[in-house]
Amino acid sequence: MARMKFLCDADRCIECNACVTACKNEHEVPWGINRRRVVTINDGKPGERSISMACMHCTDAPCAAVCPVNCFYTTADAVVLHSKDLCIGCGYCFYACPFGAPQYPRVGNFGSRGKMDKCTYCAGGPEADSSPVEYAKYGANRLAEGKLPLCAEMCSTKALLAGDGDIIAQIYRERVLKRGYGSGAWGWRTAYKDTVNV
Amino acid sequence: MRMPILLWRRCLAVVALLGLVLLSGPLAAQQPTSVNPTAASVQEQQLLQQLQAVQGRISIPDQRANVLIQPAGQDWRAFHQVTLPWIGAIAILGMLAVLVLFYMSRGKIMIDSGPSKQRIVRFNSFERFVHWLTAGSFMLLALTGLNITFGKFLLLPVIGPEAFTALSQAGKYVHNYLSFPFMLGLVFMFLVWVVHNLPNAVDVAWLKAGGGLLKKGVHPPAKKFNAGQKLIFWAVIVGGVGLSVTGLILLFPFQGTSIADMQLSQMIHGLISLVLIAVMIAHIYIGSVGMEGAFDAMGSGEVDLNWAKEHHSLWVQEEMKKTGGAGARAQAAE
Numbered sequence: 219m220a221r222m223k224f225l226c227d228a229d230r231c232i233e234c235n236a237c238v239t240a241c242k243n244e245h246e247v248p249w250g251i252n253r254r255r256v257v258t259i260n261d262g263k264p265g266e267r268s269i270s271m272a273c274m275h276c277t278d279a280p281c282a283a284v285c286p287v288n289c290f291y292t293t294a295d296a297v298v299l300h301s302k303d304l305c306i307g308c309g310y311c312f313y314a315c316p317f318g319a320p321q322y323p324r325v326g327n328f329g330s331r332g333k334m335d336k337c338t339y340c341a342g343g344p345e346a347d348s349s350p351v352e353y354a355k356y357g358a359n360r361l362a363e364g365k366l367p368l369c370a371e372m373c374s375t376k377a378l379l380a381g382d383g384d385i386i387a388q389i390y391r392e393r394v395l396k397r398g399y400g401s402g403a404w405g406w407r408t409a410y411k412d413t414v415n416v
Numbered sequence: 417m418r419m420p421i422l423l424w425r426r427c428l429a430v431v432a433l434l435g436l437v438l439l440s441g442p443l444a445a446q447q448p449t450s451v452n453p454t455a456a457s458v459q460e461q462q463l464l465q466q467l468q469a470v471q472g473r474i475s476i477p478d479q480r481a482n483v484l485i486q487p488a489g490q491d492w493r494a495f496h497q498v499t500l501p502w503i504g505a506i507a508i509l510g511m512l513a514v515l516v517l518f519y520m521s522r523g524k525i526m527i528d529s530g531p532s533k534q535r536i537v538r539f540n541s542f543e544r545f546v547h548w549l550t551a552g553s554f555m556l557l558a559l560t561g562l563n564i565t566f567g568k569f570l571l572l573p574v575i576g577p578e579a580f581t582a583l584s585q586a587g588k589y590v591h592n593y594l595s596f597p598f599m600l601g602l603v604f605m606f607l608v609w610v611v612h613n614l615p616n617a618v619d620v621a622w623l624k625a626g627g628g629l630l631k632k633g634v635h636p637p638a639k640k641f642n643a644g645q646k647l648i649f650w651a652v653i654v655g656g657v658g659l660s661v662t663g664l665i666l667l668f669p670f671q672g673t674s675i676a677d678m679q680l681s682q683m684i685h686g687l688i689s690l691v692l693i694a695v696m697i698a699h700i701y702i703g704s705v706g707m708e709g710a711f712d713a714m715g716s717g718e719v720d721l722n723w724a725k726e727h728h729s730l731w732v733q734e735e736m737k738k739t740g741g742a743g744a745r746a747q748a749a750e
Contacts, residue, residue: 229454235475252476257484259472265457269472271484280493286564287581288572304577306585308564309669313679314493316485328667330592399454404470407460408485 220382221296222339223410224370225390226270228401230377233258233268237369237378241272244340244368245357251321253337254369267401270369270378273298273319273337274409281311281320295361297339302355307331316408339380340367387414460485480670492679500686501565507694515701518629525707527723528633534721536735538713546608547714550601550652553594558693560587565686595663602656609649612640618730619643640731648699655692659685 233256241247241254254272275298282290282298289304290311309331311320322331342359345352352359360368370380379386387403394400394416403414463470470484539547563571563584572580622643625636629644636642641649662681665673673681703710709723724732 229457233475238476250478252478252481255474255476255478255481257470257472257474257482259458259463259470259484261473265453267458269484280489284493284496286568287584288568288577289581304581306581306588308588309666309678310496313675313682314489314496316487316489318481318483318486318675328592331669399452401454401457402460404460405485408487408490 219294219296221384222275222381223296223383223386223406224272224274224339224367225379225386225403225406225414227377227379227390227393228267228269228404229397229399230375231256231268231270232375232377234374237270237373240368240372241337244360245338247335247357248323251323251335253319253321253335269404270373271317271319271405272369273315273339274317274405275337275339276316276409277411280314280316284310284314286310291344293341295339295341297341297361299338299341299343299356300334300336301344302333302335303344305333307333317405337367340365383410383412390414391416480675483675486675488676488679492683495683496565496686500683500690501569503687504562504565504690504693507690508697511694511697515698515706519701519706522630522632524705525629525702527708527720528635528726529722531709531720532722535712535718536721536724536732537717538719538724539717541717543608544714544717546601546604549597550605550656553598553601554696556590556594557598558689558696560591561686561689562693563587564591592667595660595667598656599660602653602660605649606653609641610653613646613649615643615646619646635726635729637729638727638731639734640728642728648695651692651695655688655695658688659692662688 235256238252238254238256242252245253247253254270256268256270258266258268260266275296277296279290279292279298281300282288282292285300286308287304287306289302290298290300292298307322307325307330309320309322311334312318312322319336320334321336322334324330325332338356338359340358340360342348342352342362343356345355347362348359358368360366365371367380370378379389390400390403391414394414400416406413460470464485464487468488469486471482472484474482564587567580567584571583575583618637618639619642622636622638625634627642627644628634628636662685665681666678666685669678703714709720712719712723721732
């Protein structure tokens with residue numbers, strides 16, 4: 219089985235936010251929730267870089283570690299998923315997540331959170347693959363159909379790469395060697411305790 | 417005349433071309449063979465080292481999402497998963513062990529002169545209401561809070577994930593809503609009892625005598641509250657205020673607070689509550705099974721006169737003076 223990862227090539231990302239839109243549309247993500255976002259660092263200054271970020275599906279995921287009801291699980295493809303039936307909306311995964319991935323619909327009083335929602339790597343949830351129940355809770359299950367996450371698939375500059383960690387690292391490495399520069403695999407050290415050495 | 421003009425023009429063109437070649441020579445040499453835009457670009461490691469977080473600008477409405485990487489979450493995780501459970505286990509199990517040892521060596525503290533036929537009003541109905549309002553909500557807050565930290569290790573394997581989620585979900589609501597009666601109880605408790613809980617010289621003597629806890633027949637004088645009870649009172653007030661402030665921050669996420677504030681609040685909230693739970697276990701012990709006649713104070717509100725004379729001698733004198741000896745009344749004939 220593959221070890222699925224995301225890699226955003228910051229030297230290619232043009233901050234078009236198409237990945238954000240594609241994600242919202244593919245999974246019919248409700249208003250106020252963003253499973254993916256693009257952050258621009260040093261905006262308008264020399265050396266500005268944009269990075270598309272979502273759940274990185276960490277090795278030894280902090281969200282899973284701190285969850286008081288153990289609602290997280292890791293698939294055979296190393297995708298970190300969770301069960302909305304078990305989630306109690308406590309917000310602990312948001313405190314622990316280095317990437318701000320967990321999102322909550324606001325329900326009830328005093329800002330109390332509903333069931334957590336996050337990037338599923340287009341791999342759905344614990345329900346039967348591609349079932350209407352799964353779609354309603356987690357969105358499309360593209361992985362079950364043999365497709366990669368839509369955000370990366372439709373990225374116009376191919377800045378966002380998704381797939382087996384070794385393969386996307388190799389693609390990135392070749393790019394860096396060919397063009398002679400690269401600002402690194404953002405978030406990899408934090409998520410996978412690993413980086414792409416060129 | 418036409419020929420020389422043409423010739424002149426040609427000469428000018430040649431000179432201009434020559435000039436261009438001469439000028440462009442060094443320019444072409446200066447042009448780099450390849451560009452490296454990353455040389456001046458931001459680097460992740462550098463940002464993490466300098467700023468402790470990677471932050472930028474975002475174009476979606478949720479402006480809080482502008483933090484790309486927050487490594488502080490890892491510290492919070494370590495605290496929540498390792499430090500906090502250890503502190504809690506040591507505080508709570510340690511307190512239980514101390515109490516078991518105390519019970520085995522000292523036994524139940526009896527009324528030395530035996531129960532009398534007379535009883536004296538120790539806490540009126542409002543004082544008892546305030547006590548039980550705070551105590552009742554605290555018990556449920558403590559249990560639901562402990563469930564969030566320890567439930568997945570202790571309860572989840574026993575009752576299964578579905579039942580545990582149902583319980584924890586209900587527990588979350590109980591914890592959120594009962595915080596308000598708890599805070600109300602704190603305010604009342606402070607107003608009703610603060611005058612009786614100001615430290616004085618009697619407390620020093622009481623503490624020096626070990627409160628008479630360790631030796632039978634030793635009863636250092638005390639007013640309405642002895643030094644031990646005053647310590648409990650101030651632990652509840654100070655700890656309760658700390659719990660309320662941090663709890664309110666957690667109850668209203670992002671209302672003028674950042675994720676760092678909430679992480680810190682949760683850490684303080686967890687620490688105070690575990691220490692306070694350990695303190696309360698001791699309080700519950702001495703107020704129930706640990707001492708004969710103690711529970712009546714918060715039960716019926718009337719305590720045995722001999723119990724009162726032994727444990728709160730100065731208070732009994734005051735009450736007697738106030739009522740001219742009519743403070744105590746004979747127990748209803750049985």
